[in-house]
Amino acid sequence: MTSSGPTPAGTPQVKSLNCPSCGATLTVRSFGHAVTIVCDSCHSILDAQDPKLQILQKFEAATHEDPPLIPLGTRGSIRGTIYEAVGFQRRTIHVDGVPYSWHEYLLFNPYKGFRYLTEYNGHWNDVSVLRSLPDIGPGGSRLSYLGETFKHFQTAQAETSYVLGEFPWQVRQGEIAEVCDYVSPPRMISSEKTGEQITWSLGEYMTGRDIWQAFKLSGQPPTPIGVYENQPSPMSANVKVVWSMVGLFLLLLVALLAASYFTARNEQVFEQSYQFNSSVRGEASFVTEGFELKGHTSNVELTTTARVDNNWIYLNYALINQDTGHAYDFGREVSYYHGYDEDGSWSEGRTKDTVTLPSIPPGNYYLRVEPESAPNRGTIAYTITVKRDVPQASFFGLGVLALLVPAGLITWRSLNFEHLRWAESGDGDAFKAMEKNLLGSIQQSISGEDDK
Amino acid sequence: MMPPSANCPNCGAKISFRWSASVQTVCEYCKSILVRTDVDLQKVGQVADLPPDSSPIQIGTEGTYGGHSFVAIGRIIYEYDQGNWNEWHLMMNNGTSGWLSDAQDEYAVTFQAPGRNLPGECSIGQQYSWDKETYTVSTVTKAHYRGVEGELPFQYWDKSEVIFVDLLSHTGKFATIDYSDEVPVLYLGEAVESENLKLKNLRSFEGWS
Numbered sequence: 001m002t003s004s005g006p007t008p009a010g011t012p013q014v015k016s017l018n019c020p021s022c023g024a025t026l027t028v029r030s031f032g033h034a035v036t037i038v039c040d041s042c043h044s045i046l047d048a049q050d051p052k053l054q055i056l057q058k059f060e061a062a063t064h065e066d067p068p069l070i071p072l073g074t075r076g077s078i079r080g081t082i083y084e085a086v087g088f089q090r091r092t093i094h095v096d097g098v099p100y101s102w103h104e105y106l107l108f109n110p111y112k113g114f115r116y117l118t119e120y121n122g123h124w125n126d127v128s129v130l131r132s133l134p135d136i137g138p139g140g141s142r143l144s145y146l147g148e149t150f151k152h153f154q155t156a157q158a159e160t161s162y163v164l165g166e167f168p169w170q171v172r173q174g175e176i177a178e179v180c181d182y183v184s185p186p187r188m189i190s191s192e193k194t195g196e197q198i199t200w201s202l203g204e205y206m207t208g209r210d211i212w213q214a215f216k217l218s219g220q221p222p223t224p225i226g227v228y229e230n231q232p233s234p235m236s237a238n239v240k241v242v243w244s245m246v247g248l249f250l251l252l253l254v255a256l257l258a259a260s261y262f263t264a265r266n267e268q269v270f271e272q273s274y275q276f277n278s279s280v281r282g283e284a285s286f287v288t289e290g291f292e293l294k295g296h297t298s299n300v301e302l303t304t305t306a307r308v309d310n311n312w313i314y315l316n317y318a319l320i321n322q323d324t325g326h327a328y329d330f331g332r333e334v335s336y337y338h339g340y341d342e343d344g345s346w347s348e349g350r351t352k353d354t355v356t357l358p359s360i361p362p363g364n365y366y367l368r369v370e371p372e373s374a375p376n377r378g379t380i381a382y383t384i385t386v387k388r389d390v391p392q393a394s395f396f397g398l399g400v401l402a403l404l405v406p407a408g409l410i411t412w413r414s415l416n417f418e419h420l421r422w423a424e425s426g427d428g429d430a431f432k433a434m435e436k437n438l439l440g441s442i443q444q445s446i447s448g449e450d451d452k
Numbered sequence: 453m454m455p456p457s458a459n460c461p462n463c464g465a466k467i468s469f470r471w472s473a474s475v476q477t478v479c480e481y482c483k484s485i486l487v488r489t490d491v492d493l494q495k496v497g498q499v500a501d502l503p504p505d506s507s508p509i510q511i512g513t514e515g516t517y518g519g520h521s522f523v524a525i526g527r528i529i530y531e532y533d534q535g536n537w538n539e540w541h542l543m544m545n546n547g548t549s550g551w552l553s554d555a556q557d558e559y560a561v562t563f564q565a566p567g568r569n570l571p572g573e574c575s576i577g578q579q580y581s582w583d584k585e586t587y588t589v590s591t592v593t594k595a596h597y598r599g600v601e602g603e604l605p606f607q608y609w610d611k612s613e614v615i616f617v618d619l620l621s622h623t624g625k626f627a628t629i630d631y632s633d634e635v636p637v638l639y640l641g642e643a644v645e646s647e648n649l650k651l652k653n654l655r656s657f658e659g660w661s
Contacts, residue, residue, distance in 0.1 A: 011655065011656050011657065011658055012504070012505075012506050012655070012657050012658060013658045014658050014659055030506070031504070031506035031657065032503065032504035032505050032506035032535075032536075033506050033535065033556055033557075035534055035535045049503075049504075049535065082660075109557075109660075110506065110508055110557070110657040110660050111508045111557065111646060111654065111660075112557060112646065113556055113557025113558055114556060114557070129558065131558070131620075131624055131626075131643035132620055132621060132622055132623060132624040132625070132643065133588055133590070133620045133621065133622050134622070135622055168534070168535055168556050169534045169535075170533065170534060196575075196576045196577075197576065197591065198576075198590070
């Protein structure tokens, strides 16, 4: 079904106008939507709805004082829709007398309407107007929108300090609006209040690279400075997950430890006492009787107990597989010294040494032993004990360390990022609240796992 | 009622109605505003040149809303200090009529909701509840009736200044109260994204395809 006959709806044309003040050519890109248009040569703000283009305001600015990073008239694809940059304004807030400015780009598509991009210090946001009202919590410190909670970031008086292009509203340089930001990275909700009228918008963080790709801009986007209010933290989303994983793996480690104590054979397979005469010169090495290591490949614990008294004994060991001839060579020292000095009694070392050899296959083994000591110190009695498959706790400590170090690092980095974010906020307590919140959730995720 | 087709009493052009319940239409040729009576069409006014208009919708645009297809068969154009907007009169395929408002390509579909209690006047921030939904007044717009086109379900041609109150809910519902008559009229509906309306037969724009 189509309309018959002539209708007033033709094809809207892109219009060229001449500035009534300086004569420069102006292009109207948003068709009949343009309410005001700014001459970028003489900075006259013109009534775009008026065929005579009445001058509404003229403001002082240097030519190309603030060139838009996305030149007006450039088209780019945002979320699958082509938009054209048609308007540009700089807005300025003052905090403790220091001006901070951001830029807003007005984008237009004749079928989809308007949306915005904002840029501050190299940080970008894709902004569209909200179609339903957010729920402001008591005190205004947070609001919720479609189930998502946003935290108050700052409230400021924003002045429109520079304008270019066209706008579907009455734009004026010097106009002031109360701007209020609530963040839930990577999103933010902003309210803008002029008079009684409040407009709500939703922004989503974008990087300069995204913008450069979308609009096919040449060169490099400006490097972002600092952390922006809704910039997603590379870490914070992970912190909770990381700590729940830590909790889970700790639990697993405890279980493994318990299992290893429960299932280990812990079987003594060899014990023999020997004497070493340090006064006898020459080769002292010997081999022990054979013993069998049973079960699966697992560890072997060898304990050397020596009656050393202000003396030492060093033993070169080789654990030799009778069947394959494979030898595991290692050396152990047992030394014990003690005495008295002005501080009282002292001692150093022990008369017992224990070593664990990991992953020894089952089979028939014997030891080759070669003792050494200081010469001419008499006879040293010592005992060699071999145990098969002993439970081991050392892996537990290493495991805990391997878990806690990276998790702690991630948490620290995340807190650091959040600190930088909230340092920019007018809301000093917000960071502390967030910090408490984050640490609380870590505590919860760990204890929650341990309770299971 | 008169037959669904007749001639313009002003220029003689053929006038046909798409919707049997239409009360008013505009002659496409001479822009006479014509009102149906029991016997014939009466010219009650003349549409001045319409303002430059950039709605992508036009008479004959088709779409779907709430499981029903619709055709835009008429519109009222309003002008206010921030530009203008269109209220497109939709003929739904279930025989009812609805409204698609298009303010700078922000769309809402509403239906007249008679029988609710309405305030005599409202100001921003006030809350009202209809059909178990709470609405907050978001804008009060003083507008001028700027023109009409096509078929409308009522006579609408001699208005000057009108007041519209828009209300939003927390759930995307939208309400508007039309204070152009002595008795205010409530319309209830929701904000919609144009892609969800599956619009066809839209206008074309120079440089955009």
